[in-house]
Amino acid sequence: MTAPVEVVPYCPEWPARFEAEKRVLQSALSPWLVGEIQHVGSTAVVGLPAKPVIDIMAPVASLPESAAAIAAAALAGYVHHPYRAEVMHWFCKPSPHFRTHHLHLVPVGSQQWLECLAFRDALRANQALRDEYARLKLRLAAQFPHDREAYTQAKAPFMQRVLSNA
Template sequence: MKVELSSYDLNWPKAFQAERGFLQELIGDWRVGTIEHVGSTAVPGMVAKPVIDIMFGVESLPASRAAIEILARNGYCHSPYKTDVMHWFCKPSPEMRTHHLHLIPYHSALWMERIAFRDILRNKPDVAREYAELKQALAADMADDREAYTQQKWPFIKRVLDDAKNG
């Protein structure tokens, strides 16, 4: 799938809320903690791939394994991506994605990191602007390599998170 960024869309929070309700009804028995809108579509004004990233808190990966089959029967495609820290899904298909779903142990290191980065971008316009510029440059250079695009953002994210910890 090509890396294509879109201007911020006011419908993204509504799309998250709708999917959040669907997921709560579908797999709410596995929920521990909250269901969070993360990623760039969760940051007002941010350019983003138009894919809603949802982080769904679970007790553990083994304890939530049964949710995989239920999600697969209800429009989500499971992929073995970062299996040591999450169960990862996309919807409706790997070729055309509108949603990414991450079942992640609630309050795990990955959970806390994603919430922290989202909140920094929401609350620090200068950091959000710098991140948007980086994303646009990477999307221009790596339009055909989604994985490289994602990996190349990591040094910036790590620096921002480290600065916040040491701040």
């Protein structure tokens, strides 16, 4: 059983929650970090409704070179799950049933890294795009309240359209 899909109004505390967690992760993951930890996902876009989970993307040199970071993230309270293991090491905190944070260890410069930042930045820069995405997220959360994977997959065409124009 995992947490339901719940999209809530934007919370102005989300950036501060990211900054607090970033400090924890910089300490825990410093041997594997090759750049700046990024706030990504909908909580990183001011004014955008989101699932109340802070998405964090940390740059690593490669997945094999950062495998030992999995144990370090666990010591910081993160639970590893082999979701999309070919492109990232993925974690949730404190548990799959109740999530406050997602952590993505992603090779810097990879397609996953670049697309995640490009999508976030496109939403930050374009109010109409943000509004369209907000409507989509709310509709999909109502349609898939207990199926996170279906919710995520149903957003993919919108995300691809945004990325193709970025």
